[in-house]
Amino acid sequence: MGVGFIKGRIGSDRSQALLDLCFKEARSGSRGPIFILVPEKYTFEMEKKLSIRLLKDRDPNLRIRVVSMSTLANMVFTKVGGLKEKKLTSSARGMMTYRAIEAVSKDLKTLRMPQDSTGLVDIVKDALIELKQNKIGLEDLEEMAKKISDDALKAKLEDIGLIYASYEKLIEEDYIDTEDWIKLFSRKLVSFEEIKEATIFIDEFTGFTPIQYDLIEGLIALSKKYLYIPAFGYEIEARAKDGFSKTHITYQRLYRYMQ
Numbered sequence: 001m002g003v004g005f006i007k008g009r010i011g012s013d014r015s016q017a018l019l020d021l022c023f024k025e026a027r028s029g030s031r032g033p034i035f036i037l038v039p040e041k042y043t044f045e046m047e048k049k050l051s052i053r054l055l056k057d058r059d060p061n062l063r064i065r066v067v068s069m070s071t072l073a074n075m076v077f078t079k080v081g082g083l084k085e086k087k088l089t090s091s092a093r094g095m096m097t098y099r100a101i102e103a104v105s106k107d108l109k110t111l112r113m114p115q116d117s118t119g120l121v122d123i124v125k126d127a128l129i130e131l132k133q134n135k136i137g138l139e140d141l142e143e144m145a146k147k148i149s150d151d152a153l154k155a156k157l158e159d160i161g162l163i164y165a166s167y168e169k170l171i172e173e174d175y176i177d178t179e180d181w182i183k184l185f186s187r188k189l190v191s192f193e194e195i196k197e198a199t200i201f202i203d204e205f206t207g208f209t210p211i212q213y214d215l216i217e218g219l220i221a222l223s224k225k226y227l228y229i230p231a232f233g234y235e236i237e238a239r240a241k242d243g244f245s246k247t248h249i250t251y252q253r254l255y256r257y258m259q
Contacts (some may be wrong), residue, residue: 003220003258007252015046018052018201025199025225026059032197032225033063040068042204063224069215080191082184093177097125100167103239109160110152124163131164132179133209138165179211186215189222199225207246217257 002202006021013021018036026036038046046066067075077083088096098121105113114120131141138161145157171177174182189195194254 002225002233003254015049018203019049022064022199022201023053023057023059026061026063030197030199030225031061032199033065033194033207034199035072035201036064036066037072037202037219038066038068038204040070043068043071045054046203069182069185069212073181076185076188076192076195079194080188082188085181085184086174087181088171088175088177089183092175093095094121094125095165096170096175097121097128097163100124100163100170101164103170104162107162108159109155111156111163126158126162127160129179131160132177133211135210138168182211182215184212186218189215190220195219196224198223205250207250213253216254220254220257 022034022036036046036050043066050064050066070244074083077085101108101111101121101124111120111124131137141157141161141164145154145161148154148157200219202216242259
């Protein structure tokens with residue numbers, strides 16, 4: 001597919017430029033859906049901008065739709081399967097983490113369950129999320145532990161590995177967490193025919209986790225039309241002290257993916 005990047009200085013209204021392109025595509029005579037993909041917390045704001053724009057501009061076949069990753073995923077799962085998976089809520093994930101720690105507590109060396117276990121559960125839950133977001137599996141964790149000479153750190157990694165394995169065993173049959181849900185979404189995209197004719201605009205994201213990059217790269221590979229990703233500034237090279245360096249890094253990674 002063709003890929004474009006909308007760039008502008010601070011204060012420039014890239015979202016309006018994106019809407020200009022959306023409505024231009026809507027009037028072009030093509031038939032595929034037009035998705036504006038934004039983070040969950042920005043869906044209401046973008047829908048408001050779209051509603052105001054619709055008062056003075058035309059979307060002849062009502063093809064423009066604001067979606068978050070979860071909305072788009074539900075559309076995919078409804079068409080090609082996947083809705084039967086029970087996605088864990090944040091509180092349910094905390095409970096599963098507690099059960100995972102409790103199940104291997106006798107084998108843990110450093111991460112012992114204190115009387116007030118809330119703090120430990122939150123720390124371990126966040127650690128598991130970070131590992132899964134960065135596509136670090138159990139085997140990767142074991143390899144890391146083997147290479148570390150610091151005994152205390154080695155013991156902590158081994159404990160995290162035990163809890164990780166226990167957690168995966170608890171959820172494997174009946175539940176799916178956010179990171180595995182994104183992986184499932186990425187796999188199901190291939191069978192979602194509508195995406196192959198879609199025009200996708202991405203806005204308000206400053207960056208993506210490694211598993212989200214897999215999803216975005218899947219959208220790029222499968223979609224027929226254009227993908228526009230707003231990025232801050234005109235500079236291509238990211239600067240370590242630049243407030244928008246994360247956005248530049250995202251730009252660079254996706255630009256390299258296109259080459």
